[in-house]
Amino acid sequence: MDNLDYGIIGNCRSAALISKTGSVDWCCLPEFDSPSVFGKLLDEEIGGSFEFLVDESYTTSQKYEPRTSILITTFTDGENSFEIHDFMPRYHKDDGTYVAPPEFVRYIKLITGEPKFKVLYNPRLEYAAGETKSYIKENFIASLTHEVKFDTVFLYTCFDKEAVLNGKEITLNEDGYFLLGYNEKIFLPTTAKAYLELEKTKVYWLNWSAKTPTYKKFNEEITRSALTLKLLSYDKTGAVLAAATTSLPETIGEVRNWDYRFCWIRDASMVIKVVSELGHKNIARRYLKFIIDLIPDKAEKLQIMYGINKEKKLTEETLEHLSGYKGSKPVRIGNAAYHQKQNDIYGILMDVIYEQMVKFSVDIENGEDLWSITKGIVWIVGNNWKEADKGIWEFRTEDRHFTFSKVLCWTALDRAIKVAEMLGKKHKIEKWKPLREEIWNDIYENAWNEEVGAYTQSYGSKHLDASVLLMESYGCVDASDERYKKTVKAIGKELSNDGLLYRYKNEDDFGLPSSSFTVCTFWYVNSLFKIGEHDEALKQFEKLLSYSNHLGLFSEDLDFKTKRLLGNFPQAYSHLALIECAVNFSKKESAEGIRESMRS
Numbered sequence: 001m002d003n004l005d006y007g008i009i010g011n012c013r014s015a016a017l018i019s020k021t022g023s024v025d026w027c028c029l030p031e032f033d034s035p036s037v038f039g040k041l042l043d044e045e046i047g048g049s050f051e052f053l054v055d056e057s058y059t060t061s062q063k064y065e066p067r068t069s070i071l072i073t074t075f076t077d078g079e080n081s082f083e084i085h086d087f088m089p090r091y092h093k094d095d096g097t098y099v100a101p102p103e104f105v106r107y108i109k110l111i112t113g114e115p116k117f118k119v120l121y122n123p124r125l126e127y128a129a130g131e132t133k134s135y136i137k138e139n140f141i142a143s144l145t146h147e148v149k150f151d152t153v154f155l156y157t158c159f160d161k162e163a164v165l166n167g168k169e170i171t172l173n174e175d176g177y178f179l180l181g182y183n184e185k186i187f188l189p190t191t192a193k194a195y196l197e198l199e200k201t202k203v204y205w206l207n208w209s210a211k212t213p214t215y216k217k218f219n220e221e222i223t224r225s226a227l228t229l230k231l232l233s234y235d236k237t238g239a240v241l242a243a244a245t246t247s248l249p250e251t252i253g254e255v256r257n258w259d260y261r262f263c264w265i266r267d268a269s270m271v272i273k274v275v276s277e278l279g280h281k282n283i284a285r286r287y288l289k290f291i292i293d294l295i296p297d298k299a300e301k302l303q304i305m306y307g308i309n310k311e312k313k314l315t316e317e318t319l320e321h322l323s324g325y326k327g328s329k330p331v332r333i334g335n336a337a338y339h340q341k342q343n344d345i346y347g348i349l350m351d352v353i354y355e356q357m358v359k360f361s362v363d364i365e366n367g368e369d370l371w372s373i374t375k376g377i378v379w380i381v382g383n384n385w386k387e388a389d390k391g392i393w394e395f396r397t398e399d400r401h402f403t404f405s406k407v408l409c410w411t412a413l414d415r416a417i418k419v420a421e422m423l424g425k426k427h428k429i430e431k432w433k434p435l436r437e438e439i440w441n442d443i444y445e446n447a448w449n450e451e452v453g454a455y456t457q458s459y460g461s462k463h464l465d466a467s468v469l470l471m472e473s474y475g476c477v478d479a480s481d482e483r484y485k486k487t488v489k490a491i492g493k494e495l496s497n498d499g500l501l502y503r504y505k506n507e508d509d510f511g512l513p514s515s516s517f518t519v520c521t522f523w524y525v526n527s528l529f530k531i532g533e534h535d536e537a538l539k540q541f542e543k544l545l546s547y548s549n550h551l552g553l554f555s556e557d558l559d560f561k562t563k564r565l566l567g568n569f570p571q572a573y574s575h576l577a578l579i580e581c582a583v584n585f586s587k588k589e590s591a592e593g594i595r596e597s598m599r600s
Contacts, residue, residue: 002326002564003549003564003565004248004549004553004555004565004566004569005019005020005549005550006018006019006020006025006026006549006553006569007020007062007064007071007086007551007553008069008071008228008231008244008553008569008570009069009070009071009086009087009088009104009231010069010088010231010232010244011088011089011090011100011101011201012090012098012100012230012231012233012234012235013030013031013032013088013100013101013102013234013235013236014027014028014029014030014031014032014034014088014102015027015028015032015088015231015232015244016038016086016088016104017041017244017245017569018071018073018086020060020062020073020550021051021052021060021073022051022052022060022062022073022075022084022086023040023049023050023051023052024038024049024050024051024086024104025038025039025040025041025047025049026038026039026040026041026042026244026245027050027104027180028261029102029103029153029182030102030182030183031102031234031308031309032234032241032244032261032308033261033262033307033308035125035126035127035129035151036048036124036127036128037123037124037125037153037180038050038122038123038124039124039127039128039322041245041248041325042246042247042322042323042324042325042331043128043322043323043324043331044323045323046124046128046321046322047124047128047322048122048123048124048128048132049120049122050106050119050120050121050122050123050178050180051119051120052075052084052117052118052119052120053117053118053119053120053167054075054077054115054116054117054118055077055116057077057078058075058076058077058115059075059076059077060073060074060075061073061074062074062550062551063551064224064551065085065202065205067205067206067209067210067223067227068201068202068205068206068209068227069087069205069227069230069231070085070086070087070198070201070202070205071085071086071087071551072084072085072086073086074111075115075117076111076112077115079112079113080112080113080114080115080116081111081112081113081115082108082109082110082111082115082117082172083108083109083111084106084107084108084109085106085107085108085109085198086104086105086106086107087104087105087107087197087198087201088100088103088104088105088201089101089103089105089197089200089201090201090204090205091197091200091201091203091204092204098235099200100235101181101183102181102182102183103179103180103181103182103183104179104180105177105178105179105194105197105198106177106178106179106180107175107176107177107194107195107198108172108175108176108177108178109175110172110173110174110175114171114172114173115171115172116169116170116171116172117169117170117172118167118168118169118170119159119163119164119167119170120167121134121141121155121164121165123143123153123180125143125144125145125151125152125153126145126147126148126149126151127319127322127331127333128321128322129147129148129319129321130145130146130147130148131145131147132144132145133145134165136161136162136165139156139188140154140155140156140161140184140185141154141155141157141161141164141165142154143155153180153181153182154180154181154182154183154184154185155178155179155180155181156177156178156179156181156185156188156189157176157177157178157179158176158177158190158191159176159178164178174191175191175195176191177189177191177194177195179194205227208227208230208280209223209226209227211278211279211280212226212278212279212280213278213279215582215583215586216586216589217582217585217586217589218545218582218585218586219586220552221545221552221578221582222278222578222579222582222583222586224551224552224553225552225575225576225578225579225582226275226278226280226575226579228553228570228572228575229271229274229275229572229575229576229579230275230280230283231244231570232244232271232570232572233271233283233286233287234263234308235286236308236309237286237290237293237308237309237310238283238285238286238287238288238289238290239263239268239287239290239306239307239308239309239310240263240267240268240271240272240283240287240572241260241261241262241263241308241572242260242261242262242263242264242267242268242568242571242572242573243260243261243555243556243567243568243569243570243571243572244260244261244568244569244570245260245261245568245569246258246259246260246261246331246332246333246568247259247324247325247328247330247331247332247333247568248325248555248556248566248567248568248569249324249325249326249328249566249567250513250514250515250556250557250566250567251514251515251557251559251566252325252326252327252328252566253326253327253328254328254514255328255329255330257324257325257328257329257330257331257332258332258335258337258568259316259332259333259334259335260335260556260568260571261308262305262306262307262308262314262335262338263290263305263306263307263308264304264305265291265302265303265304265305265306265345265348265349266304266342266344266345266348266392267572267573268287268572269287269345269348269349269351269352270348270572270573270576271572271576272284272287272352273351273352273355274576274579274580275576276355276356276359277355277583278579281359281360284352284356284359287352288352288353288356288366288370289366290310291349291373292366292369292370292373293310294306294310295373295376301380302345302346302349302380303338303339304337304338304340304341304342304345304394305335305337305338306338312338313338314334314335314336314338315334315336316332316333316334316335316336317332317333317334318330318331318332318333319331319332319333337390337394340389340390340394341387341389341390341399342389342390342391342392342394342405343381343384343385343387343389343405343406343408343409344389344391344392344402344404344405344407344408344409345408346377346380346381346408346409346412347381347407347408347409347410347411347412347415347474348408348411349377349412350374350377350411350412350415350416350419351411351415351474353370353373353374353415353419354415354416354418354419356370357370357419357422358422370419371419371423374416374419374420375416375428377412377416378412378413378416378428378432378435381409381412381413382435384409385406385409385439387399388400388401388402389402389405391404391405391458391467392404392405392467393467393503393504400457400458400459400461401446401458401459401460402457402458402465402467403443403447403455403456403457403458403459403465403467403468403471404465404467404468404470406439406442406443406447406459407443407468407470407471407474407476408474409439410436410439410440410443410474410476411474411475411476413432413435413436413439414436414475414476416428416432417429417432417433417436420432440476443455443476446459446460447459447468448483449461449462452464452490453486453490454468454483454486454487454490454491455468455471455483455484455487456468457504457506461506463504463505463506464490464491464494464495464504464505465491465503465504466491466495466501466502466503466504466517466520466523466524467503467520467523468487468491469487469488469491469520469523469524469526469527470523471484471487472484472527472530473526479530479531479532480531484531485531488524488527488528488531491524491527492524492528495520495524496524497516497560498560498561499521499540499543499544500516500521500544500558500560500563501516501517501520501521501523501524502516502517502520503517503520514560515557515558515559515560515566515567516557516558516559516560517556517557518544518554518555518556518557518558518567518571518573518574518577519556519571519573519574519577521540521544521558522541522544522574522577522578522580522581523577524540525537525540525541525544525581526577526580526581526584528540529581529584529585529588534588537581537585538585541581541582541585545578547563547565548565549565553569553570553575554569554570554571554574554575554578555567555568555569555570555571555574556568556569556571556573556574
């Protein structure tokens with residue numbers, strides 16, 4: 001079965017996807033949202049790739065170096081074998097800053113014998129929109145295009161450049177390397193330098209992973225998911241991407257293909273909350289700075305998403321020359337959803353601000369800025385919470401009064417009041433409490449459908465929606481609340497399909513959804529756990545984990561029947577929800593272990 005059998009490497013500046021046979025099929029340089037250098041993922045004919053070709057006697061296997069983001073692909077025919085260690089350099093300099101150049105290194109490690117391979121090196125710059133020509137120079141292979149706009153990349157290697165460029169057979173007698181960079185190198189790379197970069201990068205990731213607590217259950221899954229979320233963060237500004245790709249379809253052959261290389265305030269805030277709870281504070285500090293920089297005017301409304309360099313205009317266009325993933329057109333860059341109105345983002349952002357102020361105490365850097373943002377959020381929510389919006393799923397047709405949006409408006413007020421309590425702002429607390437109560441009463445009266453026996457997608461609707469499961473996570477209702485328990489069970493009964501959840505089953509702008517949104521199944525597992533259905537939750541969770549790819553990575557969607565990974569990849573939403581579930585199971589196991597030891 002075709003699947004998204006890719007590993008991701010990166011350095012918090014850009015990323016690349018490498019297939020289980022060692023082919024670089026997606027890479028954008030110099031940054032995550034730059035035009036692709038290799039885009040075979042979106043067009044197998046013209047997209048471009050960087051592959052190692054071996055004869056059919058070889059088999060391949062792939063794994064990550066444990067607790068790092070270094071990907072190892074092994075080629076062996078039994079007698080002759082070698083490994084490719086793929087990574088994007090990232091490590092500390094002596095002054096405490098990071099080295100994170102726009103390049104990746106493929107370190108070739110000889111294991112046994114004298115393996116033979118050919119290289120297919122086929123960069124197609126600028127999304128393969130024009131011809132890319134490669135030239136052998138004294139110290140590197142230069143590839144350039146100037147049809148759409150001028151762009152170049154540089155390949156350095158210890159191997160014979162003519163053999164590399166023309167796909168001639170190479171015999172491996174000792175370790176070697178390839179370095180593909182966006183910039184020409186001032187100091188020439190060597191195999192020894194490439195090995196040192198590999199070791200420095202390994203140390204960086206091992207140190208980063210060491211800050212993540214060790215869990216009794218699902219520890220490997222938590223660590224891999226945390227590393228994946230880190231790879232989707234952009235150091236320069238603090239932005240967090242929804243995914244590393246564009247236009248991977250929710251369903252093969254359909255048109256739900258979107259560019260996810262942007263920072264959604266909702267997704268990013270959820271990621272930051274989870275990752276900072278694992279002990280990674282720097283990523284949270286950078287993100288809060290990103291938010292502060294976006295809001296110069298106290299009354300300015302937040303967009304739902306921004307470019308990773310804080311761009312506010314994300315014009316959507318289609319690349320007609322690309323055939324799309326498995327023929328799924330259109331290929332889109334940019335995202336027209338940026339101008340949508342979604343009232344839930346204020347509550348999700350306010351939740352993160354509150355969590356960070358609790359963690360870092362009130363002397364948090366930028367504390368005064370965050371208090372100003374808090375007051376601004378309350379002002380905006382107070383003026384807008386009664387209005388309809390597009391909702392979490394970004395319906396492109398008419399606005400509605402979505403339950404999730406109302407819940408998050410309540411959350412905005414609740415967390416703002418808690419921040420005011422921390423800061424001793426009594427007059428604000430008394431002013432804001434009645435509004436919080438008004439919103440809660442509105443949800444209680446209008447979101448509940450007696451006939452359905454559940455909180456529904458929107459006011460007056462009979463449709464169920466998985467996002468409503470998060471009412472408990474944000475503290476709007478308690479897990480012991482009978483209405484919530486009934487909602488969880490109704491959603492499980494109505495939206496589950498062979499253990500996977502629909503987001504909703506009512507038709508949207510493109511018809512009926514035909515794949516499962518992976519995060520929704522994680523939310524359902526978490527909700528089952530919260531209402532006390534621990535055994536069922538664990539069974540569903542372990543089943544869901546089995547649908548990841550060979551490296552434990554998840555995309556946005558899963559096909560109901562085949563369990564094939566679909567949608568943009570890897571998906572931040574899926575991995576943050578995986579962590580939440582896994583931590584809950586592990587904490588329960590630890591608590592039970594403590595009780596057991598006290599009894600004995």
